Amino acid sequence: NAGVTQTPKFQVLKTGQSMTLQCAQDMNHEYMSWYRQDPGMGLRLIHYSVGAGITDQGEVPNGYNVSRSTTEDFPLRLLSAAPSQTSVYFCASSLGRSQDGYTFGSGTRLTVV
Amino acid sequence: AQSVTQPDIHITVSEGASLELRCNYSYGATPYLFWYVQSPGQGLQLLLKYFSGDTLVQGIKGFEAEFKRSQSSFNLRKPSVHWSDAAEYFCAVGAMEYGNKLVFGAGTILRVKS
Numbered sequence: 001n002a003g004v005t006q007t008p009k010f011q012v013l014k015t016g017q018s019m020t021l022q023c024a025q026d027m028n029h030e031y032m033s034w035y036r037q038d039p040g041m042g043l044r045l046i047h048y049s050v051g052a053g054i055t056d057q058g059e060v061p062n063g064y065n066v067s068r069s070t071t072e073d074f075p076l077r078l079l080s081a082a083p084s085q086t087s088v089y090f091c092a093s094s095l096g097r098s099q100d101g102y103t104f105g106s107g108t109r110l111t112v113v
Numbered sequence: 114a115q116s117v118t119q120p121d122i123h124i125t126v127s128e129g130a131s132l133e134l135r136c137n138y139s140y141g142a143t144p145y146l147f148w149y150v151q152s153p154g155q156g157l158q159l160l161l162k163y164f165s166g167d168t169l170v171q172g173i174k175g176f177e178a179e180f181k182r183s184q185s186s187f188n189l190r191k192p193s194v195h196w197s198d199a200a201e202y203f204c205a206v207g208a209m210e211y212g213n214k215l216v217f218g219a220g221t222i223l224r225v226k227s
Binding site for chain 2: 043044
C-alpha cells in the first residue's frame with residue numbers, strides 16, 4: 001500500500017516554463033488536495049477535489065490548474081512558473097469526511113529561477 | 114472563516130522534559146482538530162485528532178491533546194520528550210460546514226537538546 005505518491009521530489013524550473021506535479025493515491029480516497037508550504041506560513045490550500053470530475057479553488061489558486069479525471073490521480077499544473085511559486089508542494093487525500101484527517105505525500109520541492 | 118494560531122514559532126526543550134505546544138483556533142461551531150508532525154524532508158503525519166467525545170485524546174508516539182472549548186484551544190502535550198521528537202508540528206482545524214478543507218497553523222519547530 002503506497003498511500004499518496006508525489007513525483008518528482010525535486011524540480012528546478014526557469015521562469016516562464018510550465019510543468020506538472022504528479023499525485024497518485026491507491027486508497028480509493030474521494031477527496032484530494034494540493035497545498036504549498038512556505039516558511040512561517042504553514043500550509044495553504046491551492047486546489048482541491050471532492051471526486052473525479054470535480055475540482056475547486058482553495059486559498060491561493062492563481063497560476064495553478066488542476067484536473068481530476070480518475071479517483072486515483074490529481075495532477076497540479078504550473079502554467080508559467082514564477083519565482084513566487086518556489087515552494088514545497090504537498091498532495092493530500094482523505095476518505096471524504098471532515099473528521100478523517102488527511103494522508104500526505106512526501107512533497108515536491110520546486111525552485112523557480 | 115476558520116483560522117488557527119500557533120503562538121510559538123520555535124520551542125527548545127531538554128530531552129526527558131515535558132512538552133506543551135499551543136494551538137488556538139477561531140471557529141463558531143464544533144471544530145474538528147488535528148495535530149500533524151513533519152520530520153525534515155518528509156510529509157506530514159497525523160499524530161491525533163478530535164471531533165467529538167472525550168476532550169482528552171491520545172495519539173501516536175506518546176502524544177496527547179486536550180480540547181478546551183472555553184479557551185478555543187487544542188494544546189499538544191508529551192510528558193517526556195525524546196530526541197527523535199525534534200520536528201515541526203502543525204495544528205489544523207476543519208468543520209463539516211467547510212467540507213473536507215483543513216486550515217493549518219504556521220507550525221512550531223521543536224528542538225530537543227541533550
